[in-house]
Amino acid sequence: KTPVLEIKNFHVDYGLGADAVQAVRDVTLTLHRGEVLGLAGESGSGKSTLAYGVTRLLPPPGVISGGSVIYHPPSGDPYDVMTLDDAELRTFRWAETSIVFQGAMNSLNPVHKVSTQMLDVIKAHEPQLSPQARTARAQEMLKLVGISADRMDAYPHQLSGGMRQRVMIGMALVLEPQVVIMDEPTTALDVVMQRQILAQLVELRERLGFSVLFITHDLSLLVEFSDRIAIMYGGRIVEEARSADLYKDSLHPYSEGLLKSFPALRGERRELSGIPGSPPDLRGMPSGCAFHPRCPHAFDRCSDEIPVLGIPSTRNDPHRSVACWLPGRTA
Ligand code: ATP
Ligand code: SF4
Ligand code: MG
Secondary structure, three states, X not given: OOEEEXXXXXXXXXXXXXXOEEEEEEEEEEEEOOOEEEEXXXXXOOHHHHHHHHOOOOOOOEEEEEEEEEEOOOOOOOEEHHHOOHHHHHHHHHHHEEEEOOOHHHHOOOOOOHHHHHHHXXXXXXXXXXXXXXXXHHHHHHHHOOOOHHHOOOOHHHOOHHHHHHHHHHHHHOOOOOEEEEEOOOXXXXXXXXXXXXXXXXXXXXXXXXXXXXXXXXXXXXXXXXXXXXXXXXXXXXXXXXXXXXXXXXOOHXXXXXXXXXXXXXXOOOOOOOOXXXXXXXXXXXXXXXXXXXOOOOOHHHHHOOOOOEOEOOOXXXXXXXXXXXXXXXX
């Protein structure tokens, strides 16, 4: 598998100096060409901050305080997104890596038809296309995301939330980017709708060949639809594995707790036991492993040293990594 986006030792803070909130810490994560990578973790774990940081859309007081994001275009040399100037970034964001934000469906302009808004995106980035070619492209994309021809000239308020979200996905895909980052909201879309949207994205991925980074609270969705899953806690990736491996054999106690928090979509209903305690306060992050105050397995070392994400010593599998001091986990 070849990488398309390599996030390396990435750090994001909100604010500067002693008061800075360390929202993303030393994240190293690779998205491969054509794969769906899921990113899960409780509210406040830094998922959106990572997505904003990687696309350089971090609003102030957010600052990227370290790391690089290497993008591999389909042809030509890889480059670091962190070094792009504003003009290069605008192109990068639509044409190479596009992002659909939490609540994006509310960012459609209410006074323009959805087809017009999509045509504007195409026009801005591919001015050489004839108006007929642009219209054909917009129609094709709206059809792909399930907006029928008779709804194309609708105004945003005439569409349901799910349809508007599909329009946003269509806009994100219309320039055929290599990477789509999708940041699902906590509440704006219900799980049934998230499921439909993710299913559609996976199907489109097969046809169009892009890669997806899908961010959600709902691990059961990711187990079903993504190739790999990364779990975030307190700004760090604590485990990364193929979806099936994570489901059958999770190695981090936090992943274990998350998996137990969601009812299985198919088969037996699991008990909604959840994880006792609450996510860490980033202003006073626990020492050592940030999960130690909530971890049922914590021992002395856990509060002293931050576990490093690495290949688990007892699995001999380069496709897995975990950050935990329990025997047989982090080497
Ligand atoms: P959710 O699942 O609720 O979307 P998330 O994993 O996306 O959560 P982020 O929104 O990335 O989490 O937030 C990570 C941390 O950064 C949180 O503790 C949050 O309080 C903090 N944070 C986010 N935005 C700001 C800001 N503008 N100023 C200060 N702290 C912020
Ligand atoms: Fe629990 Fe310790 Fe592993 Fe952290 S390092 S998850 S506290 S056992
Ligand atoms: Mg978020």
